[in-house]
Amino acid sequence: MSDRIDSDAGRQEAGRNLPPLRLHVPEPKFRPGDTADFSDFDIPPAGAQARPDEVAQPGEMRDLAYGLVRVLDEAGVAVGPWDPKLPAETLLRMLRAMALTRAFDARMFRAQRQGKTSFYMKSTGEEAVSIGAAAALASDDMCFPSYRQQGILIARGWPIVDMMNQIYSNKGDRLKGRQLPIMYSAREAGFFSISGNLTTQYPQAVGWAMASAARGDTRIAATWCGEGSTAEGDFHSACTFASVYRAPVIMNVVNNQWAISSFSGFAGAEATTFAARAIGYGIAGLRVDGNDALAVYAATRWAADRARANAGPTLIEHFTYRVEGHSTSDDPSAYRSADEASHWPLGDPIARLKKHCIALGIWDEERHAAMDKELAEMVHDAAREAEKNGILGHGLHHPMESMFEDVFEEMPWHLKEQQQKMLEEWKAAGL
Amino acid sequence: MEGGGPVTGTMSETMTQASGDVAQMNMIQAINSALDVMMGRDPDVVVMGEDVGYFGGVFRATAGLQQKYGKNRVFDTPITECGIIGVAVGMGAYGLRPVPEIQFADYIYPALDQLVSEAARLRYRSAGEFISPMTVRSPFGGGIFGGQTHSQSPEGIFTHVSGVKTVIPSTPYDAKGLLIAAIEDNDPVIFFEPKRIYNGPFDGHYDTPARSWAGHEAAQVPKGYYRVPLGEARVARAGGALTVLCYGTMVHVVENTVAEMGVDAEILDLRTLVPLDIEAIERSVKKTGRCLIVHEATRTSGFGAELSAQVQERCFYHLEAPIERVTGFDTPYPHSLEWAYFPGPVRIREAINKIMKD
Ligand SMILES: Cc1ncc(C[n+]2csc(CCOP(=O)(O)OP(=O)(O)O)c2C)c(N)n1
Ligand SMILES: [Mg+2]
Numbered sequence: 001m002s003d004r005i006d007s008d009a010g011r012q013e014a015g016r017n018l019p020p021l022r023l024h025v026p027e028p029k030f031r032p033g034d035t036a037d038f039s040d041f042d043i044p045p046a047g048a049q050a051r052p053d054e055v056a057q058p059g060e061m062r063d064l065a066y067g068l069v070r071v072l073d074e075a076g077v078a079v080g081p082w083d084p085k086l087p088a089e090t091l092l093r094m095l096r097a098m099a100l101t102r103a104f105d106a107r108m109f110r111a112q113r114q115g116k117t118s119f120y121m122k123s124t125g126e127e128a129v130s131i132g133a134a135a136a137l138a139s140d141d142m143c144f145p146s147y148r149q150q151g152i153l154i155a156r157g158w159p160i161v162d163m164m165n166q167i168y169s170n171k172g173d174r175l176k177g178r179q180l181p182i183m184y185s186a187r188e189a190g191f192f193s194i195s196g197n198l199t200t201q202y203p204q205a206v207g208w209a210m211a212s213a214a215r216g217d218t219r220i221a222a223t224w225c226g227e228g229s230t231a232e233g234d235f236h237s238a239c240t241f242a243s244v245y246r247a248p249v250i251m252n253v254v255n256n257q258w259a260i261s262s263f264s265g266f267a268g269a270e271a272t273t274f275a276a277r278a279i280g281y282g283i284a285g286l287r288v289d290g291n292d293a294l295a296v297y298a299a300t301r302w303a304a305d306r307a308r309a310n311a312g313p314t315l316i317e318h319f320t321y322r323v324e325g326h327s328t329s330d331d332p333s334a335y336r337s338a339d340e341a342s343h344w345p346l347g348d349p350i351a352r353l354k355k356h357c358i359a360l361g362i363w364d365e366e367r368h369a370a371m372d373k374e375l376a377e378m379v380h381d382a383a384r385e386a387e388k389n390g391i392l393g394h395g396l397h398h399p400m401e402s403m404f405e406d407v408f409e410e411m412p413w414h415l416k417e418q419q420q421k422m423l424e425e426w427k428a429a430g431l
Numbered sequence: 432m433e434g435g436g437p438v439t440g441t442m443s444e445t446m447t448q449a450s451g452d453v454a455q456m457n458m459i460q461a462i463n464s465a466l467d468v469m470m471g472r473d474p475d476v477v478v479m480g481e482d483v484g485y486f487g488g489v490f491r492a493t494a495g496l497q498q499k500y501g502k503n504r505v506f507d508t509p510i511t512e513c514g515i516i517g518v519a520v521g522m523g524a525y526g527l528r529p530v531p532e533i534q535f536a537d538y539i540y541p542a543l544d545q546l547v548s549e550a551a552r553l554r555y556r557s558a559g560e561f562i563s564p565m566t567v568r569s570p571f572g573g574g575i576f577g578g579q580t581h582s583q584s585p586e587g588i589f590t591h592v593s594g595v596k597t598v599i600p601s602t603p604y605d606a607k608g609l610l611i612a613a614i615e616d617n618d619p620v621i622f623f624e625p626k627r628i629y630n631g632p633f634d635g636h637y638d639t640p641a642r643s644w645a646g647h648e649a650a651q652v653p654k655g656y657y658r659v660p661l662g663e664a665r666v667a668r669a670g671g672a673l674t675v676l677c678y679g680t681m682v683h684v685v686e687n688t689v690a691e692m693g694v695d696a697e698i699l700d701l702r703t704l705v706p707l708d709i710e711a712i713e714r715s716v717k718k719t720g721r722c723l724i725v726h727e728a729t730r731t732s733g734f735g736a737e738l739s740a741q742v743q744e745r746c747f748y749h750l751e752a753p754i755e756r757v758t759g760f761d762t763p764y765p766h767s768l769e770w771a772y773f774p775g776p777v778r779i780r781e782a783i784n785k786i787m788k789d
Contacts, residue, residue, distance in 0.1 A: 023502075023503050025484075025503070025506045025507075027502075031485070118576035118577075118578075118766070119576070119578075169766050170767070173767070177765060177767025177768060178578075178579070178763070178765050178766060178767075179578055179579065179766055180577065180578030180579075180580065180581070180766055181766075183578065195580070196537070196578065196580025196581065197537070197538060197540070197541075197580060198510060198538075228509075228510045229510055231509035231510045231511040231514065232510060232511050232512075232513075232541065233513050233514075233541060234541075259481075259510055260481070260482050260486075260489065261482045261485065261486035261507075262481065262482055262486075262507050262510075266507050266508065266509050267509055267510070268509070329489070334486060335485055335486045392576070392766075392767060393576075393767075397767040397768060398767065398768070400768060400771045402768075403760065403762055403765050403768045403771060403772060404760065404762055407761070407762050407763070414730075414731065414761060415760075415761055415762070418730070418760045418761060422760070422771065422778075425777055425778055425781045426771075428781065429777045429781075431777065
């Protein structure tokens with residue numbers, strides 16, 4: 001083997017005292033029992049981030065992938081170049097949609113605890129991410145959400161009774177009781193059918209956007225996934241396609257710090273930001289204070305304008321915090337410090353927008369309290385209404401034979417046969 | 432790294448432990464115990480997957496293992512099933528014996544390429560130079576109102592692939608013994624855990640209170656090492672009237688339905704689908720002359736089709752009635768109509784009546 005060139009002399013000559021290799025396994029800062037302390041967080045002041053032109057080259061704006069676009073300062077004043085300067089009416093509509101989303105979540109979580117359905121997932125603390133984006137997109141732009149963007153449907157004015165029918169899987173459920181609660185689909189609202197399989201919506205959004213571009217349409221697509229979900233291959237396929245075809249798409253990463261029990265370090269956050277994933281793909285990357293509804297609005301608007309100008313896709317990381325458990329099946333006290341949420345340095349998105357509206361003199365505490373009360377009643381009444389169509393497991397579901405519909409456009413012989421046999425068997429059994 | 436080879440003890444194949452060494456366990460505890468025993472015996476065994484480390488798994492199957500064996504051997508992973516299995520192939524190539532968890536069988540699809548094209552064929556394409564001795568654990572099956580992405584039974588996808596073994600336990604005792612045998616096996620094993628019976632056997636009547644494993648004979652599990660060999664079916668009930676081939680949750684549903692009907696059925700719990708215990712099947716069907724196949728997975732190209740073909744090829748002249756299959760329907764797993772979908776007592780009863788009529 002005299003021709004070999006891959007001599008391992010280097011390793012041999014360095015001597016026998018090479019350090020043994022070590023496996024790095026990430027570990028979050030705080031665990032149950034620890035006092036959460038975020039004082040070492042590097043939070044740039046509101047207004048400090050530059051705002052490039054919408055058609056800037058990705059290479060000219062790399063800093064934005066590592067910074068944090070923030071508009072609302074500590075006093076609730078909107079500052080800096082990213083201030084979207086929204087009219088009072090829009091601000092108040094956003095505030096209301098965020099409060100309604102929170103009230104809806106509270107009610108439906110309770111419904112699950114009362115045994116009215118099998119499962120629920122809240123978006124508490126992340127309302128600005130959905131509602132800021134929905135407000136900045138055109139109403140006919142297409143959304144490919146994950147399971148935590150119920151706020152988009154609410155912001156688009158979708159009837160909450162319809163959402164509840166889905167959650168109860170009852171006879172009023174347009175999806176015929178097929179899907180797990182919260183896996184909505186609302187084509188008319190530009191809201192794609194939600195999948196339980198993580199990040200599958202990412203390349204699909206890119207494909208929709210490519211189709212829109214190929215057809216010379218003006219509509220763009222937007223998609224969302226959690227920071228944990230960026231590890232899936234689909235995320236990276238989507239980024240590659242979006243970059244190659246300069247697809248008119250906005251790819252949102254909702255970094256709420258946790259993926260069930262795994263902290264963001266298991267998706268790569270110890271090494272870099274999620275927005276910085278954009279850099280390697282040559283697409284625009286923005287990192288945004290996800291608890292600042294105005295920053296979310298401004299970043300989305302920037303990205304939407306960019307897409308509409310044929311300047312390509314944008315990846316936006318929304319830096320936020322998952323205040324509640326992952327779902328009704330989860331108990332976060334088993335793996336994270338109980339006071340992380342209350343110590344979260346970026347505050348509560350609703351409280352921050354409310355403070356802003358009050359500072360502007362367009363809102364006050366009394367009106368806010370009255371609104372909360374009104375929304376709680378509205379959600380309560382809607383739940384009553386939906387429950388008339390049934391709750392899970394209490395008979396008021398779609399007819400049994402409907403199970404075989406929609407597998408295909410036309411039912412093939414084998415499904416017809418199975419459907420027929422099922423009905424006969426249940427009849428024979430006296431059911 | 433030495434010490435990773437299979438331990439081929441014959442003595443340990445049987446339950447010889449003194450009663451003090453036996454504990455009452457549900458299926459999760461039995462699986463946890465199998466992992467614990469194997470990590471203690473073999474330093475090459477590593478456990479990995481989404482949420483399996485500090486938290487101990489969403490079903491708690493890996494609880495306490497990271498604390499005991501450290502983060503080098505029990506660790507959380509990024510959420511990428513393709514990555515998890517690809518990494519497990521690489522670790523196996525180094526000489527480790529990975530036991531990756533896929534959080535739900537419904538999420539195994541992103542890993543298919545690494546499983547089907549890589550893990551399953553590594554031994555073959557390298558003529559044995561490299562092997563992939565991983566055991567992929569994954570909860571599967573319905574009955575928990577999990578909707579279409581927490582209910583599927585994709586075992587037929589894997590039994591169709593050359594080079595992977597497919598194992599499905601139905602009791603805590605078998606879960607532990609089979610998992611140990613799977614980990615010791617030098618080929619890739621898909622180990623599907625029927626999550627509906629993690630906490631107790633299920634008789635098919637969803638509207639009666641759930642039972643626990645307490646008091647069940649097969650919940651008496653030795654605390655130490657033992658194997659239930661791969662490739663051996665278990666006679667869950669001996670009988671002469673007909674043979675029922677089943678596995679996982681359906682074993683309990685069939686047992687109960689047969690008891691309710693008062694039929695003298697012979698129930699074979701297959702335990703391993705590949706390699707299949709063909710002798711046990713042949714012996715039983717030749718004796719009874721009748722055969723029912725029950726699985727929760729969808730019907731078309733399901734494992735029942737393979738079983739039916741095998742029985743037909745080997746026992747045709749002994750059959751006194753056509754072979755019947757009771758399976759999940761060829762639809763995605765619905766949410767609200769879960770119990771109309773589930774191949775429960777109503778459908779099993781109908782099929783048995785039909786087979787016995789001829
Ligand atoms: C392909 C796939 N793998 C695993 C899961 C199980 N799972 C559901 S949600 C989740 C965590 C996702 O975390 P993240 O992406 O951060 O979103 P978040 O829940 O925080 O909004 C996991 C592992 C799944 N649904 N799909
Ligand atoms: Mg997350």
